[in-house]
Amino acid sequence: MSVNPVPSAWSVSTRDFDDQAGFHQLFEARSRATPDAIALADAQHSLSYRQLAEKSTQLAAYLAGQGVGTGSRVAIFMNRSPDLVLAMLAIARVGATYIPLDPAYPEQRLRYMLEDSDSHWVLTQAAVEPRLAALLGEHCSSLALDRQWPLVAACRAHLPESAAAAGSLAYIIYTSGSTGQPKGVMISHRALSNFLLSMAEEPGMSAADTLLAVTTHCFDISGLELLLPLVVGARCHICPAETAGDASQLMSLIARVQPSLMQATPATWMMLFHAGWQPSAQLRILCGGEPLSDALKSCFEQAGNAVWNMYGPTETTIWSTLQKLEPGQPVSIGRPIANTRLYLLREDGSHCAIGEPGELCIAGAGLAVTRKGLKLVLLNLTHDGQTDGVQESLAKYFSFLRYEIPEIGSLVLDTDSLDGTRLE
Numbered sequence: 396m397s398v399n400p401v402p403s404a405w406s407v408s409t410r411d412f413d414d415q416a417g418f419h420q421l422f423e424a425r426s427r428a429t430p431d432a433i434a435l436a437d438a439q440h441s442l443s444y445r446q447l448a449e450k451s452t453q454l455a456a457y458l459a460g461q462g463v464g465t466g467s468r469v470a471i472f473m474n475r476s477p478d479l480v481l482a483m484l485a486i487a488r489v490g491a492t493y494i495p496l497d498p499a500y501p502e503q504r505l506r507y508m509l510e511d512s513d514s515h516w517v518l519t520q521a522a523v524e525p526r527l528a529a530l531l532g533e534h535c536s537s538l539a540l541d542r543q544w545p546l547v548a549a550c551r552a553h554l555p556e557s558a559a560a561a562g563s564l565a566y567i568i569y570t571s572g573s574t575g576q577p578k579g580v581m582i583s584h585r586a587l588s589n590f591l592l593s594m595a596e597e598p599g600m601s602a603a604d605t606l607l608a609v610t611t612h613c614f615d616i617s618g619l620e621l622l623l624p625l626v627v628g629a630r631c632h633i634c635p636a637e638t639a640g641d642a643s644q645l646m647s648l649i650a651r652v653q654p655s656l657m658q659a660t661p662a663t664w665m666m667l668f669h670a671g672w673q674p675s676a677q678l679r680i681l682c683g684g685e686p687l688s689d690a691l692k693s694c695f696e697q698a699g700n701a702v703w704n705m706y707g708p709t710e711t712t713i714w715s716t717l718q719k720l721e722p723g724q725p726v727s728i729g730r731p732i733a734n735t736r737l738y739l740l741r742e743d744g745s746h747c748a749i750g751e752p753g754e755l756c757i758a759g760a761g762l763a764v765t766r767k768g769l770k771l772v773l774l775n776l777t778h779d780g781q782t783d784g785v786q787e788s789l790a791k792y793f794s795f796l797r798y799e800i801p802e803i804g805s806l807v808l809d810t811d812s813l814d815g816t817r818l819e
Contacts (some may be wrong), residue, residue, distance in 0.1 A: 416558030460552025560584030593733035602628030
């Protein structure tokens with residue numbers, strides 16, 4: 396069988412983004428441009444870009460005064476609220492790395508994540524402090540933002556200028572892993588900013604948009620919901636966890652907020668449709684995290700909204716590909732996002748022929764820095780059966796994708812994960 400090289404359509408996603416700026420620096424630029432626009436809101440509170448910038452700077456100064464800085468690991472143990480995003484911005488501002496923890500997780504899992512991530516600080520809220528007390532070791536400090544904000548406001552510590560982030564870590568997020576033991580994936584600012592700027596282009600988001608955030612902050616796709624609005628000047632409305640899981644409450648919130656963009660898993664979209672939900676025409680829909688069924692595609696087509704199918708493993712920073720659904724066309728994983736390359740390979744590293752199943756390997760700006768416990772392997776890519784001398788860092792993921800046409804029209808036939816194995 397002759398080898399078909401990766402067609403040009405698989406690698407035309409190059410963009411010239413500012414890869415030296417972290418998400419916090421992109422936010423800072425936006426806060427100076429539109430200081431009075433609403434940045435974050437929930438049922439109780441709202442913060443303008445100016446207010447969010449001021450509060451995150453205050454918190455960053457407090458953390459710096461406590462010795463938190465470049466290389467530090469700071470866990471966020473909170474329910475979903477504007478304080479959650481405030482904490483993310485402040486941690487990044489001092490050069491530290493944030494680790495999201497869900498208070499609903501089992502105690503054993505939370506304790507492991509705190510210890511494995513080497514977190515010495517935890518930002519929290521008064522409502523979940525009692526639960527946190529049972530998890531903290533003797534070398535870990537905590538701060539309840541709502542209860543102890545006067546301490547933050549009174550801090551006069553010097554805060555250095557926000558430095559370029561680039562290759563430093565933005566966050567560590569834990570996946571369940573194939574054995575059930577949580578595994579930390581470390582994502583750099585460069586990878587996260589590339590993702591956010593790519594999403595701003597397609598599916599697209601502008602300052603006129605409102606996004607309703609419904610995903611738990613311990614699922615990496617929440618990074619799009621919580622941070623993308625802040626880098627384009629849009630508004631993020633944060634949905635409580637109890638509302639996100641209840642079709643009736645969620646339908647009411649959608650009607651009240653009137654978002655123009657919303658992201659959720661297929662399970663959430665099906666929950667809404669089964670409850671009789673009819674989306675407004677203005678709503679653009681992002682769907683990912685699970686396979687998109689024919690039944691759900693039919694619901695989307697009947698509604699008539701613009702819908703994008705999103706795909707990507709945690710190890711390649713949230714989403715790596717996207718496809719805008721078209722009536723009568725099959726669901727696919729679509730095309731790569733900016734500065735991302737896809738390869739469909741055989742076990743020996745050679746490219747699959749058209750119609751031949753293979754393994755999807757993802758390269759480019761979104762690759763995780765590393766993932767603890769992973770074996771690193773060197774792979775030489777080949778073109779037309781010849782080694783071209785190029786070595787790429789690749790995240791090797793889904794097995795058995797079939798390359799059908801000279802674009803990325805790959806249909807997932809078997810989605811057994813290879814546990815995010817990274818080839819380098």
